[in-house]
Amino acid sequence: MNLLGPQRLVVRSLVRAAFSAFVLSVRLRVISPWSYLNWLVFPLLFAIVGLYVLSLPGAGSSHLVYGVLGGGLIGYWSVAYIDAGNGIQDERWNGTLEQIFATPTPLWVILLGKVCGGLLFGLFAFVPTAAAAFFGFHAVLPALDPWRFVISLGVLTLSFFCIAITMAPLFALWRWAFSMINGFELGVYILCGFMFPVAVLAPWAQGVAGFLAPTWAVKALYAATVAQGPHDFAAWWAVTSGLSLAYLAGAYFLYALVEREARVSGELALV
Numbered sequence: 001m002n003l004l005g006p007q008r009l010v011v012r013s014l015v016r017a018a019f020s021a022f023v024l025s026v027r028l029r030v031i032s033p034w035s036y037l038n039w040l041v042f043p044l045l046f047a048i049v050g051l052y053v054l055s056l057p058g059a060g061s062s063h064l065v066y067g068v069l070g071g072g073l074i075g076y077w078s079v080a081y082i083d084a085g086n087g088i089q090d091e092r093w094n095g096t097l098e099q100i101f102a103t104p105t106p107l108w109v110i111l112l113g114k115v116c117g118g119l120l121f122g123l124f125a126f127v128p129t130a131a132a133a134f135f136g137f138h139a140v141l142p143a144l145d146p147w148r149f150v151i152s153l154g155v156l157t158l159s160f161f162c163i164a165i166t167m168a169p170l171f172a173l174w175r176w177a178f179s180m181i182n183g184f185e186l187g188v189y190i191l192c193g194f195m196f197p198v199a200v201l202a203p204w205a206q207g208v209a210g211f212l213a214p215t216w217a218v219k220a221l222y223a224a225t226v227a228q229g230p231h232d233f234a235a236w237w238a239v240t241s242g243l244s245l246a247y248l249a250g251a252y253f254l255y256a257l258v259e260r261e262a263r264v265s266g267e268l269a270l271v
């Protein structure tokens with residue numbers, strides 16, 4: 001008796017559900033003005049300000065790369081960070097959250113598709129910021145190592161994905177989570193070194209930054225654009241991946257808690 005047949009059907013159905021959530025997420029972003037603010041307008045503003053400051057005399061040309069990539073990183077993180085939480089909040093406001101919990105498809109599968117849609121749009125944030133750097137300030141990446149840059153961006157994407165998936169249950173557990181965690185967005189800009197090196201932070205802040213997976217991926221990303229200095233890419237990628245997987249391990253228990261609380265209270269759709 002072939003026992004793998006039913007398992008394949010289950011996996012196939014989960015993949016179809018995640019892909020459907022991904023497609024719906026992308027289509028909604030195409031028609032959402034707020035989506036364009038997150039990946040187009042806000043990153044472009046940050047990039048222009050950063051490029052202007054870093055291009056001033058005495059700012060140091062070695063730091064100009066932070067202006068070229070910084071705005072894109074901010075836009076990428078904003079979309080990835082807000083997407084998972086807002087995915088649950090939107091379902092609650094639309095009155096469909098309880099229906100999602102009642103379906104056979106696990107919540108994490110639906111959120112996986114939503115987050116992947118957000119990550120795709122987040123990558124678009126690098127396009128306008130790079131264009132503004134080149135056409136507005138004649139700034140380019142000084143010594144790009146294409147393969148290490150692509151791998152570092154992939155590892156960074158993994159860390160953003162894991163953080164988004166991990167934080168999503170918090171929005172289902174506590175309605176005040178969005179207000180509290182909203183400040184986390186700006187904190188990551190600073191602690192992970194999106195627009196300036198982490199080395200300029202206070203020692204205690206650098207210690208906190210070390211526990212954030214994007215810190216190491218961003219470090220590798222910027223190292224792939226400069227030739228000087230020792231670059232331990234393998235170690236940075238390994239630390240990012242290890243921390244990201246640790247986040248996912250914590251997410252497993254959070255999703256189990258959400259499932260239990262949903263069945264006990266039955267109040268998920270209340271505002």
